[in-house]
Amino acid sequence: MIALLLRDLRLAVRAGGGFGLGLAFFLIVVVLVPFGVGPDTAVLSRIAPGNLWVASLLAALLSLDRIFALDYEDGSLALLATSPLPLEGAAMMKALAHWITTGLPLTLAAPALGFLLSLAPEAYAYLLLSLLIGTPALSMIGTFGAALTVGLRRGGLLLSLLVLPLYVPTLIFGAEAVRRGADGLDPSGALMLMGGITAGCFALLPFATSAVLRVNLR
Amino acid sequence: MIALLLRDLRLAVRAGGGFGLGLAFFLIVVVLVPFGVGPDTAVLSRIAPGNLWVASLLAALLSLDRIFALDYEDGSLALLATSPLPLEGAAMMKALAHWITTGLPLTLAAPALGFLLSLAPEAYAYLLLSLLIGTPALSMIGTFGAALTVGLRRGGLLLSLLVLPLYVPTLIFGAEAVRRGADGLDPSGALMLMGGITAGCFALLPFATSAVLRVNLR
Amino acid sequence: MWEYANPKRFMGWTRPVLPWTFGLAGLCLAVGLIWGFFFTPDDFRQGSTVKIIYLHVPAALMAINAWIMMLVASLIWVVRRHHVTALAARAAAPVGVVFTLIALFTGGIWGQPMWGTYWAWDPRLTSFLILFLFYLGYIALWEAIEDPDTAADLTSVLCMVGSVFAILSRYAVLFWNQGLHQGASLSLDKEENVADVFWFPLLVCIVGFVLLFIALVLMRTRTEIRARRIRALEARARRA
Amino acid sequence: MLTVTDLTCERGGLPVLTGVSFDVAAGQALILRGPNGIGKTTLLRTLAGLQPAVAGHVTYPEDESAYASHADGIKTALSVTENLRFWADVYGADLPRDILETFDLADLAERLGGTLSAGQKRRLGLARLGVIGRKVLFLDEPTVSLDGFSVKLFAKWLQDTHLARGGVAVIATHIDLGLAAPELDLTPFKSDVDAGGGTDEAFL
Amino acid sequence: MLTVTDLTCERGGLPVLTGVSFDVAAGQALILRGPNGIGKTTLLRTLAGLQPAVAGHVTYPEDESAYASHADGIKTALSVTENLRFWADVYGADLPRDILETFDLADLAERLGGTLSAGQKRRLGLARLGVIGRKVLFLDEPTVSLDGFSVKLFAKWLQDTHLARGGVAVIATHIDLGLAAPELDLTPFKSDVDAGGGTDEAFL
């Protein structure tokens, strides 16, 4: 299982800076918002928590379709499914690799970008914490969506359509935690609920993912 | 050339509602923003023009990597390049097909979504107009970006990274036009500049695209 | 009981049932809507807008129930692999979408006189928007997959996972915004029930919507079975 | 070691092959023959457990099978050695020391998968079979794109290493591998147009 | 009709083949032979104009060539007929009436590309060559995955239709096509380790 994780990470690095790209996309989306919304600092700071969370969600989304697509096309997925590796474990490793290449760098970079959007100073700690707790759930849910659409050409867009509604609870709790932090309220409720979602996702979704993969390989 | 356009459109329709999906993604991004930003109508209405433009940009972006990737992988792109069809024409047709499947439906649906974000009533006409003028440029620029990254696995993210900065002028003028419309100012300057960008893109980018494709096929 | 889910048996027993269901649905809807629209008084506070309730509440109820029916059908498909249940779930989704749209639209229109806005990010309204998105994704997945059994399997899993997340979203949305929307007051035992003048025609309308849903799902399931049979026959003919 | 009794497999909702039965003893190979589209790939995928059988039984020792498809599962961004080591790790095996020589890949050890020619890629795909050390192999046209010399190399490995160690192989191919193995022509097993079974059956 | 003089082609920055020269007269085919990795694919891509030659000349009538690669360019969501009609439209040609029979695709005419077996796909890829009506064909292992019968079908089309009409074909293959055509073994043209040319030269 570790072999799969290492291979995926190595491939991400080899294929032209897999690590940097999610991050760069995050940066660009965050930077685009002022162009669209206008340069008013009060408005920007007001919408900063939501903005950062939506941007990280989109950054996570963008690389989802590659989680299984390449392995499916070159035949490795069928070979993996007939290998001694349990497919549930493979699904979990895939999600983990996705998180390490997108969720983690994005979390670490978010405070710097909060700065660009004049996020309230009190909120930085909660921004970091909420992303740290929430992004693994995004990766796991996304892996499930990627497994659903793996056989389909043009799956990218359908994948987003399926996954985005599933992201809603995580997004709400995440942004709410940061917003509460910025307003000086207690965000621990939201954080705890989000932790529950993440734990639940990792407990259940690997099974759904592997079931769906088996169907798609049939 | 028409054959290529028709084939691409047919493929988009066959592959599970190619038309609807860009639209659905647009809808979802627009809907997610309030979850991130909070339900306050005043804030939402304030950021609505930028929001709608950023969302349409992201919806256009998401389907870009499929413009050439499938044809590249199954070998049709090499066959097309050695066919009597001029590659510039093929590039233009690809952009056109992309616009018809994403830009156009998105433009038509934008007013309905403006509604959800309580966009100022005066701005609807300009929203429609600016998207109608601007989205073809998004498709053409995106096609160029897709040609740049066609040989690369995991091109999707790199593609976004390359294309998003190129989208900035279109975004600025588009959102500005809508914002001015909402504030009751005259948006014709921004609209005209955007028209210039679109015309320029269609005049020059097909050549750049075909040059880049030839290099990638080598 | 399960044998009625065999495609041939299903086609057999639904043929006579279908026109009756449609007829009854039409009757209930006509009675309920005409009663409600023409023969009920205006509310002292809401004026004539109470009349929207005869469309809004049944549509909202059925929008949720259609999804629940799809969930049950998906579970049956996964456990017992009866083709008809999978096809019935597929047939129900567009009907559910229409009910969702009606609930959203009538609610929005009602919002203008009551809350002064067509759309507010109220939890109930927002949950419905999310439900709408789930319907869209579910239908898109069905449409995107070539092989019908694969499609049935994948959409079933999506429906089950989606249901869990839909419930989570409901709680999340409540957490996010307290909202303007009215609480449930249709319960039969509560004191502060809607006045009887509104309640009886509403009940007839609800029955009408339920029957209409059943009729539409039966009809569309019959269509799906026939389409699937065409597919199977053509595949066999090509093989020959 | 491998017993197949009265197997029916389907593709696209309809049965493709009906009543396939055969036995392969340890140390034996079986060559599947039949024209394009008869159902060789379908049969191999069913044997490998990638798709369920409509009827019949397949028995072989558990956790001892491996499947090689038309596609090789080679990662273009990993080198030849890295590709092989990955599969060795997944199967918890060691990389046999002479595996690169056996499949004439020694010169290419550090080359990236993406820079191999069609036949070199295929040799790498076959080398995976030597790495994972499974006893029951299901091979779908393993020699596509190989030149005559490489075909012999592969046949030799199969005969002298895999089968000699008591392995078993079922191989679909259109060419002559030069193996002394029984052949099974699938044409007689082609399903009748109105044979029962298959997921479409309920609708016919 | 096709003249190649002193051609050098490169792959991955280094020359692979040096000094390849041959002539193919109208109505003639040439079979390229050589072990895996010698450079057959590279040579064919250079001839087809997909990559530039390092040195030497290739001449053939303009707008008369077509290339068929390892991949077939088949759209899985289009039917067999739609796939062929698309290429006919691109080349401004009509769909020959008997093309489906020629390649034994008549039964599959309405099937989607994605539901074909490996060999059926390949036959569809070859049928494209019959549709576009080009005179100079560069074919890279055209018979991969084909059964014996289909190989004969293809050889017959090539001999009786394409070559008989004055066409030309250069074919890389590892098997015996049963064509009466001269063969060219590429082994002698393999580039020296320190042969000049190639984009890396400036750094050597």
Place this chain on the structure above:
Amino acid sequence: MPDLGQYAVEVLAAYGVSILLLSAIIAISWRRYVRVRAALEAVEKNG
């Protein structure tokens, strides 16, 4: 026609659109029902 007062537009729009949507789904379902039935009959006759 009952007197709908100041909210006539809203109430009528709600009824109009709802009935339109219901008719649409019924019409679409019915049209497909008829078409698929005819197609199946054609296939069964030929097969």
